[in-house]
Amino acid sequence: MLHAVIMAGGSGTRFWPESRQSMPKQFLRLAGDRSMIQGTLDRCTPWIDPGNAWVVTNAVQADETARHLPEVPRDQILVEPCARNTAPCIGLAAIHLQRQDPEAVMLVMPADHVIGPPPVFREAVESAAKLVTDDPERLVLFGVPPNYPATGFGYIERGDAVAGSDRAYAVASFREKPDRDVAEEYVESGRFYWNCGIFVWKASRILDALQTHEPEMHAALQRLAEQIGTPGWQEALEKEFPTMNSISIDYAVLERERGSLCVLEAPFRWDDVGSWHAMPRLHGQDDDGNTVLGTHCGVETRNCVIRSSDDHMIATLGLDGCIIVHTSDATLVAQTDDENAIKQLVSRLKESGHERLL
Known part of the structure; x- marks a missing residue:
């Protein structure tokens, strides 16, 4: 079964003064009448039941998350005790999904992107889920065709086409945020996509990948898995989670895997609403x-x-x-x-003793 996993942490400093530590970007109405996190769930709920939606956030933002998403069961709003980047975040969600549904397929996405139109997004996700169903070892990434030489995104270089799909390709390489000249070369080549941070894979498969590439993190996750639903859960979470390597899923797994990766060309409009x-x-x-x-x-x-x-x-x-x-x-x-000036300003406000405004 397909489950939606929404990653909803961060401080949103680039949207100061409207965004604050307790009210980051995902809670703002930046693209319509609904907040960003509500829009993220809205585009999924016509075809993914809210009972199969999960949110990973932090203690400061947990109550606000629940207020914005009352349809998501409260015990499916997973609260990290500290920030540890996206690999532990995804691992935390995966152990819960696997316990509820051993065959769970995860649609992983950030809480603060603008994507549309929803029917096209649904079609793309269903195509990704089929790729995973056809080969449960697959880790599917969405790649957005670049329409300008962005220097603020990572890029995915596509390789050979995946048999049976007209939009899926093997991943040839990952490229870090380029300078403008290199970004222009990427756009002109037609072989590169923006890495939008949206993924589809089986919960069991990503946990296996973490066991291979981040064994200590995987061991901690397994110890946590044994405590799900028990009185010892919170104590175990506060003990184990801070010990995990703070690393993105890209560095922890995706850039270390090759044969099982594929990038699916995104047919939907996408904007990360970065500032x-x-x-x-x-x-x-x-x-x-x-x-x-x-x-x-x-x-x-x-x-x-x-x-x-x-x-x-x-x-x-x-x-x-x-x-x-x-x-x-x-x-x-x-x-x-x-682009970086507002972030620098927020740092200056903190140094100047104006934490109440952050």
């Missing part, structure tokens, strides 16, 4: 190049992203290429040409 710079892609621009979400009045204002809350008026004069975000207790004004 305020994504707003023009999601919401469009007016005749002056502005993306306005809220109440705004501007004169000689061009190429800006402007977001306000609670009917607060943002008035601008003579601005070009700025991000302006107003919340009840903080206002951001920044240039748009530096």
Whole structure:
């Protein structure tokens, strides 16, 4: 049976001041009337029962996760005691799925991406699940055809076509985030995809892969598995989970496997909504190049992203290429040409003793 596993951690610093440690990106309404995490579940629930949905989050965000996703059983909101990257996160979900359904197939996805249209996403996932059913050893990754030379994503190079599928390929290599010149070569070649971090595989298969490549992590997961549903679960979780190697599933497993990997070309639209710079892609621009979400009045204002809350008026004069975000207790004004600047600003706020705003 197919289960949806939503990875929902992180702090979302690039969306400050709207995102905070207790209210990161997945809880914000950045692409519509529903929060990002609600949208993630919404696109699955027409064909995956909420009883087969699982969320992995942290203690700070667990209650808010439950509030946003009341249809997900509370005992299927798995709470990490500390951050340990995606390999332990996926392992934690896998041991629960395997206990409930030994033949479970996992659809693993982040909580904070925009994907559409939903029927196309469903068709793609069902194609991936069929690849796994045909060969239970397969680890299926989705690859997004790049439409511009992005330097902020990792890339997957495709190899030979998988027999019986017109969109699936062997994985030839993984490439780290490239500089612009290399990214342009990737796009021009037609052999590379963006690695969007969405996967399909059997729970038992990913646990076997962790046993091969991360044996100490696997051993800790197995000790945890013995405590699921017992009074000793929380104590075991707090003891075992922090000992696990903090490593992504890409480094822990995928880049060490080869023959069993395949990349399925994603037919759906995808955006990782990595920062305020994504707003023009999601919401469009007016005749002056502005993306306005809220109440705004501007004169000689061009190429800006402007977001306000609670009917607060943002008035601008003579601005070009700025991000302006107003919340009840903080206002951001920044240039748009530096993707890392807001993250640096958040670090400076912490150093300056303004933790209450983070």
